Each structure stands twice: as C-alpha cells, then as structure tokens.
Amino acid sequence: MASRRSQHNEQLKGKVCVVTGASSGLGESIAIMFAQRGASVTLCGRNEDRLQASLTLCVQASGGxxxxxxxxxxxxxxxxxxxxxxxxxxxxxxxxxxxxxxxGVADPQCGILTASEETFDKIMNTNVKAVFFQIQEAVPHLEASKGNIIVVSSVSSKIASTPNIAYPMSKAAVDHMIRCLAVDLGPKEIRVNAVNPSYVPTRIHRVPSETAGEAQEFLLNIEAMVAAKHPLGNRCISKDAVTEAVSFLASDAARFITGQCLLVDGGRHLMGFLHRPVPK
Known part of the structure; x- marks a missing residue:
C-alpha cells in the first residue's frame, strides 16, 4: 500500500508542465497538485500578485x-x-x-438578447482562439518529448443553457477541437484530451459589484441549485476532483488515451437543461 501511495505521489516526477490561468481557482489547484507529484511547473496568469501567491503555494507543496x-x-x-x-x-x-x-472567461449576460459583440469576442478569443494558438506554440516541443495536452472544458458543452449561451458554445468548440487535434497530432505521438467539470466555485463565476438583480442572486445561490442537479451525492464537485482527473490524463498512466472529453460532473450531464435567470 505504501509503495502504491509513493508511486501516486510521484505520478508526474520529472515532467515539465505549463498551466495557464494558474493564478487562482482550478489552475492554481492543478499547479499545486503537479508540484506535489514531482513536476516542474510554469504558472501563467494575468494578475501578478495572485500569480506570485500561487507560485509560493507551489514551492511550499514541493517541499521548498x-x-x-x-x-x-x-x-x-x-x-x-x-x-x-x-x-x-x-x-x-x-x-x-x-x-x-x-x-478561460465567462459572462452570465452573454445571451442572444443581452450579449455585446465585445463580450462575445472576449469569450471566444480567450476560450477558443487563445487555446488553439497556445497549442500551436507548444506542438514542436511536445512532439520532441512525446508529450500531451489537456484543455479544461465544461459540462456546459453537453447541456443546453440559457441565457449564458456564448460560454457553452465556446466549450463545445473546444471539445471538437480536442477530437480533431487528437487525430491531427496522434502521428506525432502527442495526446490531446479535455476535462469537462460541472460547476466549481471559482473566480470565473464572479459578478462585477455593480451587477444587480436576478443574475447576482442566481450566482450567490448557484452551489445549492447546481448541487440538486448532481445524481452523485447531490453536491457540487471540488477542485481536487477535477485536478485528480487532469493529473491522471497528464501522466503516463493515460499513455493510450487521446481525443477524450472526460466528464467530471457527478452525473450532472444526465440531468438535462440548465436555466439561468435572465438579467433585467
């Protein structure tokens, strides 16, 4: 048992990993778990202060x-x-x-009647375009190492949702990108997968302080509302649950898995349509 635990703790030993969006939320949790499991990690984020705080946590998790x-x-x-x-x-x-x-980015007011072109472009440029071209930058080095790619998608790519339509559209595009790239990059021995979590309370779901009304109320109560849609335990998933899936896909244990969009959602996708109150 101890030997198995030791192997698990060294699941990514010697691997060099990049984690984007690592200054908070899921990205930070992924970087910390990679640190615990022996990887060298480049953390990327927009906010310098939060990024440095995440870096400190990774150093601590690695034993200094x-x-x-x-x-x-x-x-x-x-x-x-x-x-x-x-x-x-x-x-x-x-x-x-x-x-x-x-x-990634999201906006609860990006429906057909509420979206601006600026917001639509921001979501698509961050969640789809930037992912595509970040992969393009990495491919020559991943080919040399026979490495792999994991994209954080969402269960929302599988479920009709309103009024926040642009975000699930972007994640549906990501899912098909995964399938296409798995075929395209397979001959280079690069694996490409995604994880599709259900709702995890992170900064991506924050609402600007000036936002009021039903959208704000919904986000304040979303954990209870979404938890009721989870067949497995009627509770929201944790960041660690998603991070464990990412760590597995990144490891050699998943050496023959590619083109998969791994749902980490407690069965949420089985429960159908998600309605979000339309902001006034």
Whole structure:
C-alpha cells in the first residue's frame, strides 16, 4: 500500500508542465497538485500578485524546491504572451511535456438578447482562439518529448443553457477541437484530451459589484441549485476532483488515451437543461 501511495505521489516526477490561468481557482489547484507529484511547473496568469501567491503555494507543496517553478504573467489572448510562456519554459527547463490550457472567461449576460459583440469576442478569443494558438506554440516541443495536452472544458458543452449561451458554445468548440487535434497530432505521438467539470466555485463565476438583480442572486445561490442537479451525492464537485482527473490524463498512466472529453460532473450531464435567470 505504501509503495502504491509513493508511486501516486510521484505520478508526474520529472515532467515539465505549463498551466495557464494558474493564478487562482482550478489552475492554481492543478499547479499545486503537479508540484506535489514531482513536476516542474510554469504558472501563467494575468494578475501578478495572485500569480506570485500561487507560485509560493507551489514551492511550499514541493517541499521548498523553488527551482522547479516559473511564473510568467500575461494574457493568453496576446500572441506575445503565448509565445513567451513556451519560450521561457523551454529556456528554464529544457523541454515541455504537458500543456494544461485552463485559462478561460465567462459572462452570465452573454445571451442572444443581452450579449455585446465585445463580450462575445472576449469569450471566444480567450476560450477558443487563445487555446488553439497556445497549442500551436507548444506542438514542436511536445512532439520532441512525446508529450500531451489537456484543455479544461465544461459540462456546459453537453447541456443546453440559457441565457449564458456564448460560454457553452465556446466549450463545445473546444471539445471538437480536442477530437480533431487528437487525430491531427496522434502521428506525432502527442495526446490531446479535455476535462469537462460541472460547476466549481471559482473566480470565473464572479459578478462585477455593480451587477444587480436576478443574475447576482442566481450566482450567490448557484452551489445549492447546481448541487440538486448532481445524481452523485447531490453536491457540487471540488477542485481536487477535477485536478485528480487532469493529473491522471497528464501522466503516463493515460499513455493510450487521446481525443477524450472526460466528464467530471457527478452525473450532472444526465440531468438535462440548465436555466439561468435572465438579467433585467
């Protein structure tokens, strides 16, 4: 038993990983678990202060091995930031084994009657375009290492939702990107997968302070509302549950798994349509 536990704790030992959106939420949790399991990690995020705080947590989780970590600040929508993420990783660690494309945005007021083109473009550019071109930057190095890619998608790609339509549209695009890239990059021995979690309370779901009315009320009560839709335990999933799935897909234990969108949702996708109150 102890031997198995030791192997699990070294699941990613020696691997060099990039995690985007690592300054909070799921990205931070993924980076910390990778640190615990032996990986060297480049953490990427837009907010310098939060990114440094996440970096500190990773160093602590590794037992103080600061040399295994790098922080690169920037917005993945910016091509120069995407390029810097890969170049600085390879410069420091000499290789790249795993790309976790986690950075994403959402907006509860992006329905057919409420969306602006600016908001629509922000969601699509961050959740789809930036992911596509971040992968493009990483492919030559992943081919050299026979590495893999994990994109954080969402159960919302499988369920009709209103009025927040642009976000699930973006995640549906991500899911099909995964399938296409698995075929395209398979001959290079690069695996490509996604995890599709149900609702996890993180910063992506925050509402601006000036937002009022039904949308604000919904987000304040969303955990109870979504938990009731989960067949498994009638509770929301934890960040650790999603992170465990990402760690597995990143590891050699998943060496023959590619093109999969792994639902980590307690059966939420089986429960059908999700209605969100329309903001006034």
């Amino acid at each position: 091995q600061a040399g295994r970590f790098l922080a690169v600040s920037g917005d993945v929508v910016d091509p120069s930031a995407r390029k810097a993420i890969v170049e600085k990783t390879v410069e420091k660690f000499g290789r790249l084994d795993v790309l976790v494309a986690n950075a």
